[in-house]
Amino acid sequence: MKQAISLASFFLLLLGAVSHSFAAPMGFKNSWMLMGDFSKTYQEFGLNYATTANDAFGISASAMQTDNSVSKQQNLEAVYTRKLARWNLPEAQANIWFIGGLGSTTGNTFTGSKAMASPGIQVDYETTRFYSMASARVYTAQGATSKITTARLGASFYEADYDEPQPWVVIEARRMTFVCKQYEFTPMVRVIHKRYFVEAGANLSGQLRFNFMYNY
Amino acid sequence: MKQLNIIIAIALMSLSQMALASAKVTVNGMVCSFCAQGIEKSISKMDETKAVFVDLKNKVVIVEAKEGKTLNEKLISQEIIDSGYDVVKIETIPQTVAQFRTQQKDKK
Numbered sequence: 001m002k003q004a005i006s007l008a009s010f011f012l013l014l015l016g017a018v019s020h021s022f023a024a025p026m027g028f029k030n031s032w033m034l035m036g037d038f039s040k041t042y043q044e045f046g047l048n049y050a051t052t053a054n055d056a057f058g059i060s061a062s063a064m065q066t067d068n069s070v071s072k073q074q075n076l077e078a079v080y081t082r083k084l085a086r087w088n089l090p091e092a093q094a095n096i097w098f099i100g101g102l103g104s105t106t107g108n109t110f111t112g113s114k115a116m117a118s119p120g121i122q123v124d125y126e127t128t129r130f131y132s133m134a135s136a137r138v139y140t141a142q143g144a145t146s147k148i149t150t151a152r153l154g155a156s157f158y159e160a161d162y163d164e165p166q167p168w169v170v171i172e173a174r175r176m177t178f179v180c181k182q183y184e185f186t187p188m189v190r191v192i193h194k195r196y197f198v199e200a201g202a203n204l205s206g207q208l209r210f211n212f213m214y215n216y
Numbered sequence: 217m218k219q220l221n222i223i224i225a226i227a228l229m230s231l232s233q234m235a236l237a238s239a240k241v242t243v244n245g246m247v248c249s250f251c252a253q254g255i256e257k258s259i260s261k262m263d264e265t266k267a268v269f270v271d272l273k274n275k276v277v278i279v280e281a282k283e284g285k286t287l288n289e290k291l292i293s294q295e296i297i298d299s300g301y302d303v304v305k306i307e308t309i310p311q312t313v314a315q316f317r318t319q320q321k322d323k324k
Binding site: 024027028029031053054083086087088089090091092093126127128159160161162166192193194195197215 | 245257258
């Protein structure tokens with residue numbers, strides 16, 4: 001029975017999420033975007049559908065734990081993503097995004113399940129060779145509120161055609177107040193090719209990190 | 217002789233129409249393959265489209281028409297705008313998508 005519950009939880013996790021730490025948090029109109037973010041202290045899995053070029057609706061499941069694995073929290077939410085503004089420049093693109101979730105949270109630092117809201121904002125600027133992003137999101141529930149703030153800088157090795165894989169080097173600074181009060185720094189290698197995007201690296205403590213996006 | 221001239225003129229006009237088969241759209245804001253994918257998908261769905269090529273380096277989209285069809289520049293422009301990008305200009309070029317790609321590769 002316990003195994004069945006774990007399996008069900010795992011599949012719920014596989015059905016979730018909008019991530020806050022990638023390039024655009026949604027795809028193009030009428031497209032699905034599948035996203036995942038995995039490390040020892042944070043795991044997120046998500047799926048959303050863009051109904052317009054500006055709006056996407058999806059579900060998200062995420063789990064956080066402290067470095068020593070003592071405190072744990074899981075979130076399951078419906079997420080709305082809205083492109084608030086875009087600037088299309090000859091060689092670049094800049095965006096402001098709203099990401100907001102409504103759902104529930106459970107954890108071992110409190111009993112039962114609590115209603116949760118998770119408003120957030122992301123700003124980004126990118127060219128074909130340079131990428132920058134900053135985001136902030138609050139996971140707020142009665143007596144169990146935490147924040148995730150992220151900043152990223154990336155540069156690609158070379159400019160690529162649409163049908164060629166493009167490798168990047170990305171450095172991320174992320175602070176998850178549930179996990180630690182300090183920022184963690186994670187250098188990663190990113191490859192973007194047509195429909196997929198993968199990132200792999202390790203933070204300065206040696207904890208591995210893997211992210212992916214698939215747009216279809 | 218007059219009839220022959222008319223036939224040659226019609227043939228030349230047809231040839232020139234066949235040659236002017238593609239639209240070259242200059243687009244602002246197109247920076248990654250995810251952007252390219254959205255534009256490619258939406259324009260490929262249009263009835264008159266034979267082939268689409270998104271040239272990220274030069275920030276242009278090449279749209280080739282099916283034989284006997286005429287590209288609707290307004291619709292192409294609207295699809296790109298609906299995908300979230302800005303159209304700077306649309307011009308007609310004599311190359312097909314394959315020819316344009318070959319030309320770009322030769323430039324490298």
